[in-house]
Amino acid sequence: MHVIKVLGSGCASCKRTAERLEKIARELDASVEVVKVEELSEIMGYGVMATPGVVIDERVVHAGGVPSALTIRGWLAELS
Numbered sequence: 001m002h003v004i005k006v007l008g009s010g011c012a013s014c015k016r017t018a019e020r021l022e023k024i025a026r027e028l029d030a031s032v033e034v035v036k037v038e039e040l041s042e043i044m045g046y047g048v049m050a051t052p053g054v055v056i057d058e059r060v061v062h063a064g065g066v067p068s069a070l071t072i073r074g075w076l077a078e079l080s
Helices: 012-028 040-045 069-079
Strands: 002-007 032-037 053-056 059-063
Touching (some): 002 012, 012 032
Antiparallel strands (some): 002 053
16 A cells, blocks of 8 residues: 655645645545645645645655646555
8 A cells, every 4th residue: 555645734735735746646546645634734834835835655755736637546556
């Protein structure tokens, strides 16, 4: 199972990002766990300066703004 972390303070964009990731993962039957990370020190540890950030298997793949469904589908396709 792959771990996808959504980095952010819990703002609306961060929540939308997590919801979109979970929805698309279900649609694709992807084996992922979406985890929300709201602790500022942990977010900064990834070097993310703009949220929401997305980390897949400990690799930062996105920072700032809600990623598109197409982008998320691409990330999940790379995992299989």
